[in-house]
Amino acid sequence: MGSTSSGRQAAARDRDSEGRARNARPRDGLGRPLPYDADGVDRQPEGVVRAPEQTVAEAQELLDAGKPFHAHEVFEDAWKAGPEGERALWRGLAQLAVGLTHSARGNVTGGPRLLRRGAGAVEAWASDAGERRPYGMDLAGLSAWARELAGVVEESGEAVDAGGRAPRLRGGE
Template identity: 60%
Template sequence: MARDQPSDRDRDAAGRARNARPRDASGRPLPYGATGVPRDDDEDEELAPDEVFARAQELLDADRPFDAHDVLEGAWKAAPEDERLLWKGLAQLAVGLTHEQRGNARGAASLLRRGAGTAAEAPEAAARHGVDLTALAGWAAAREESGPDAPGLVLRRR
């Protein structure tokens, strides 16, 4: 397609490409017209860290890691430089759970390891936000070994 030709891609009000197809709980696109899982329309809204943790945890607890990833990725992209690795690692953990939910054990294991390792590269940010990196690494290892039979992800202890 030539650059000056209009695109037939779904776009949001600002003209950015956005897939408007409904999605299942694992984030997989469904055919247009199908009934999917309701999506948050506030993905571009910047949330305070406490709001990010609360919303992402709520989604994880509802078995919606794909949506939790979206929330965590938004925090990662908006975070100050010294916090980006923490948010990136947490987002990768949510993607690992998404792969697990979709039946991709190998991809899940890889992303669980990567996410825990990435988050561990930001110990000051983790401490500032109450994230226990030792517990997170232990959870990721247990989840990798036991899969869905292991406990769910808890982003931080209160």
């Protein structure tokens, strides 16, 4: 019978309808798992196909609410379902959201690393595509926000307020 080396019985893994492993534990606003009996924040449904403008609007609402982990999931849906030529953009935006998530969790190494990786991806996409504001987004401003926040996190060595440090995807809007 499945037991671990410490003698505890291994817990059955949560599975979806296709049998893929899924963690059904509730999560907090930053995506951290909570005990099974805790009240958590509703998770974003996976695999939702949205129009790009809807993706940007929904992600901004989640970022403003201090839920960058959830915004990352919205960007990830666009990355996986969007046109091939835009996948690097959506992946870069997802990295920015994950970087903010880690920075808000107090990960002063991984947060800045992901913020800079996302900034580089967004910059590279904008450079390759020759577009400054796809779907109204201010990519140069997002890149500057990410690099500045990475420095703040490294310098302070402390977690940041995710909602208070949320980027404006469309700039001054």
